[in-house]
Amino acid sequence: MVETTPTPTAPRAAALIVAGGRGLRAGGGMPKQYRDLAGQPVIARTIAAFDAHPAIAALVVVRHADDAPLLAAARPGTRLPLVEAVGGATRDASVRAGLDAIPEGIDLVLIHDAARPLVSAAVIDGVLAALATHDGAAPALPVTDALWRGEATVTGTEDRTGLWRAQTPQGFRLPAIRAAHAAHLSDPARPAAADDVEVARAHGLTVAITPGDEANLKLTTAADFDRATRLMETRMDIRTGNGFDVHRFGPGDHVMLCGVKVPHGRGLQGHSDADVGLHTVTDAIYGALCAGDIGTHFPPSDPQWKGAESHIFLTHAVDMAAAQGFAITHADLTLICERPKIGPHAAAMRARLAELLRIDMGRVSVKATTTEQLGFTGREEGIAALATVTLVKP
Ligand SMILES: Nc1ccn([C@@H]2O[C@H](COP(=O)(O)OP(=O)(O)OP(=O)(O)O)[C@@H](O)[C@H]2O)c(=O)n1
Numbered sequence: 001m002v003e004t005t006p007t008p009t010a011p012r013a014a015a016l017i018v019a020g021g022r023g024l025r026a027g028g029g030m031p032k033q034y035r036d037l038a039g040q041p042v043i044a045r046t047i048a049a050f051d052a053h054p055a056i057a058a059l060v061v062v063r064h065a066d067d068a069p070l071l072a073a074a075r076p077g078t079r080l081p082l083v084e085a086v087g088g089a090t091r092d093a094s095v096r097a098g099l100d101a102i103p104e105g106i107d108l109v110l111i112h113d114a115a116r117p118l119v120s121a122a123v124i125d126g127v128l129a130a131l132a133t134h135d136g137a138a139p140a141l142p143v144t145d146a147l148w149r150g151e152a153t154v155t156g157t158e159d160r161t162g163l164w165r166a167q168t169p170q171g172f173r174l175p176a177i178r179a180a181h182a183a184h185l186s187d188p189a190r191p192a193a194a195d196d197v198e199v200a201r202a203h204g205l206t207v208a209i210t211p212g213d214e215a216n217l218k219l220t221t222a223a224d225f226d227r228a229t230r231l232m233e234t235r236m237d238i239r240t241g242n243g244f245d246v247h248r249f250g251p252g253d254h255v256m257l258c259g260v261k262v263p264h265g266r267g268l269q270g271h272s273d274a275d276v277g278l279h280t281v282t283d284a285i286y287g288a289l290c291a292g293d294i295g296t297h298f299p300p301s302d303p304q305w306k307g308a309e310s311h312i313f314l315t316h317a318v319d320m321a322a323a324q325g326f327a328i329t330h331a332d333l334t335l336i337c338e339r340p341k342i343g344p345h346a347a348a349m350r351a352r353l354a355e356l357l358r359i360d361m362g363r364v365s366v367k368a369t370t371t372e373q374l375g376f377t378g379r380e381e382g383i384a385a386l387a388t389v390t391l392v393k394p
């Protein structure tokens with residue numbers, strides 16, 4: 001008989017995101033984790049960072065009892081189901097509530113502050129890698145500035161050798177950190193723990209220090225929001241794409257423009273429904289993604305696209321952008337024709353485009369111009385369109 005060694009299965013890791021605090025030091029009129037950071041709620045970025053990591057198999061978010069509506073409004077669409085738990089008066093209590101809510105079948109837990117939205121895949125990787133050989137692991141940065149003691153004047157200098165600035169996620173084997181938190185809770189003399197590493201160490205666990213990241217800052221004060229925004233600007237991938245398309249007039253009694261049926265004495269000719277507005281915006285998105293054009297993805301030689309409604313093409317481009325982590329933040333379309341007059345239909349066109357682009361109508365512009373009766377559009381032989389879109393990957 002041949003003996004086989006069972007293949008070890010990779011441990012399954014959960015992300016436990018603590019968001020039960022009030023963010024009093026940050027101010028701003030609402031708990032900091034729900035405030036906007038460069039166009040997205042802080043917590044949406046934090047959740048998305050873990051949801052996007054392939055080693056994360058479960059997501060638990062601990063919120064304050066009053067914050068259900070805030071979390072519902074801020075949570076992003078996620079690959080993983082999002083388990084919600086209600087936190088307590090201290091960070092420790094919130095972590096315990098989260099540990100209790102972790103679904104079955106999880107081996108490792110990464111406990112992370114919702115207020116650290118810029119956590120990178122590399123920081124998460126470092127923690128997970130160290131957990132293969134340690135009870136716990138957490139990122140940190142060495143203290144590089146001199147450390148003083150004092151109030152208004154300096155009264156002493158502390159030795160900074162071996163001092164670290166602790167970050168999250170702090171990772172552990174699930175049973176061990178549950179036991180550590182239970183022991184911490186039952187200790188009548190327990191001090192408030194600075195973090196989960198302190199709770200773990202008090203229970204005898206060893207914790208490896210893994211590479212931290214300056215960008216993985218905790219949003220604590222109002223100034224931290226400015227700092228995080230600046231950090232994001234330097235690492236953001238911002239792209240613009242342009243599109244241009246023309247369709248000629250032929251027989252018909254209407255034209256399709258941005259998904260809106262506009263009555264007209266002629267129709268537009270094309271393999272699909274000839275919606276020159278949607279085609280142009282679609283091509284602008286493909287352009288920003290460096291992904292060819294509509295013909296690359298929907299060849300005119302393919303009979304299945306004959307008469308197709310053009311929202312199919314735009315939805316494909318929007319999905320492709322989302323799959324690559326891009327958010328569409330703006331679209332500007334210019335339709336070039338003498339007639340039909342676009343003005344009376346522009347609001348409906350903006351609304352439909354916004355719906356298809358999955359963005360607010362305030363980020364979508366539809367305008368029109370004539371060419372003063374010059375050229376093919378001036379002779380009313382067809383309609384031309386120009387578009388610019390902006391895509392942002394945080
Ligand atoms: N009772 C608490 C307190 C804090 N936290 C979470 O722990 C993280 C780190 O805490 P901190 O930065 O101190 O947040 P707040 O307690 O919200 O801030 P503040 O002390 O300024 O009110 C935050 O994501 C916060 O939401 C929590 O889940 N439950």
Ligand SMILES: C[C@](O)(CO)[C@H](O)COP(=O)(O)O
Nearest residue numbers: 113166167168194195196218
């Ligand atoms: C857990 C922590 O983020 C590690 O740096 C930090 O201790 C929590 O924040 P607080 O400001 O000390 O509550």
